[in-house]
Amino acid sequence: MNSVETADTAAGYLDDLGARLRELGLPAEHVRVTVADLAAHLAECGGVAEEEFGPVEEFARELAPEGAGRADPPGPDGDSRVEVWRWTADTFVDEELLGRFGDEGWEMRRVDALGRFVCHRDLDRPQRWEYRRELVSRGREGLDERLAPEGWEACGDWVVYAWFKRPRAASLGPAAELSTVPSVPSRWNFFSRRFYALLGLLAAALAASGVTVALRDGDATSGLGYVAGLLAGAAVPVAGFLAWRRWRSRRP
Amino acid sequence: MTADRRASWFKGVLDLLVLASLTDGESYGYDIAKQLGAAGFGQIKGGTLYPVLNRLEEAGLVVAEFRATAKGPGRRYYSLTAAGREVLAEQGELWLAFDGSVRAVLAKAGVR
Structure with missing residues (x-):
């Protein structure tokens, strides 16, 4: 394999790795420095990316923080993997x-x-x-x-x-x-798309009510205050319901 | 079989070895791999080392700082935190006690 081919392969591997890390929810800056660091590692050791780091999908999961779609290593419970x-x-x-x-x-x-x-x-x-x-x-x-x-x-x-x-x-x-x-x-x-659509609809309704109040009062802060009040008002019954559920679940 | 066994021993203690390799000051991934390789652990692949470094960072046992270099893409430099030093001392002691028990049993069986 010539050096151009090796560099192209390494770049392809690192691009793919970066995309997968972003998919797993890592912040863009973290992905950027991780990929740069690994590129420096490859340049120094002179190895082939896949041989050095393993299959890209698996490596991305290993690099992602706990819970970000990673399969944890075999657990200690019993002999089964x-x-x-x-x-x-x-x-x-x-x-x-x-x-x-x-x-x-x-x-x-x-x-x-x-x-x-x-x-x-x-x-x-x-x-x-x-x-x-x-x-x-x-x-x-x-x-x-x-x-x-x-x-x-x-x-x-x-x-x-x-x-x-x-x-x-x-x-x-x-x-x-x-x-x-x-x-x-x-x-x-x-x-799902339905979930995002619902979220968009709620956000639009909230924004529209805020704008309506701001226009009526001729004051932008009044609209923002109204939206904040709506959010706080919605949070109270939700918090009350969650507390009630917790209390019920702890009852003997 | 022997290689498999060595690999699983190594996996179990790699986080401690990485922490130990940072006691003299900050270092970066490839340099840590070289240090451990020179200590007799053979070639350590990036695919094994970097996930361990990430986990140590997530656990707050090391901190990483990215520095751009004049030539090349830049590197993350890792250094030990106070919590990392504590864990190294505590877990290192446990490992030595474990090693002592294994040695004692093997010596009794005539393995020296």
Whole structure:
């Protein structure tokens, strides 16, 4: 391989790495200095990028901070090798995605404080999983007991939703075991167009109400104050509801 | 088998070795790899080293500063924090105790 070819390959690898790190949510400046640092490393050791750093997708995940779509190394629990992947989605698509990733061997263990699904996959004997979501805005009395006979087990909850999982082995038997699994997805957030549209609509409504008030009063700060008041007013019942939920969940 | 075993020992202690290599002052990725290579650990690939450096930085055990260079793209220089020194002392002691236990058992079995 001549030096031009090597430089081109290295540049391609580093470009690809930068793009993947950005996809994983790293700030642009952090990506820039990381890529520059690795370019300096390559220049000094004279190696080939892929040989030095490994496959680009895997290296990007390793470099990303905890939780940014990275599969953690095998955990210490028992002898089995387990990979962990945290991801999130909005409620328009979460059920569909859980079904898809469950079929790829991902077992949801919990929903973390940031609202991410914490999923494990057994690398030695990956199994297919299925999921269902229940609305628990009025509490979940009797829900777990009602679903348990069908093999459903609670695996996480968030605000007004509870998720349940069931191994496909319950219906498929040994056929639920996967012989091969795809690699860990490089994305960790799956927000739908409907979610962004809703967000845009809310932002537009908020901006419009602020502008209306500002024009009526002939004072821009009045409009800003109105918008701030609306946001604060919306936060109070949400905080009250979350506190109530926490209190209920801690009750014996 | 021997190479696999060495690789897993190395993986388990690499974060400590990186912290130890920064006790004399700041350094950068390739230089750390060279230091450890010269200490007898063989060639350390960037794919193994940089994720460890990132994790140490996230944990606040090292801090990194990027400096542009006159020639080339610039480098991140890592230095040990007070928390890093503490963890190195504490975990280093645990490793030495572990090493002592292994030696004692092997010596009893006649391995010297």
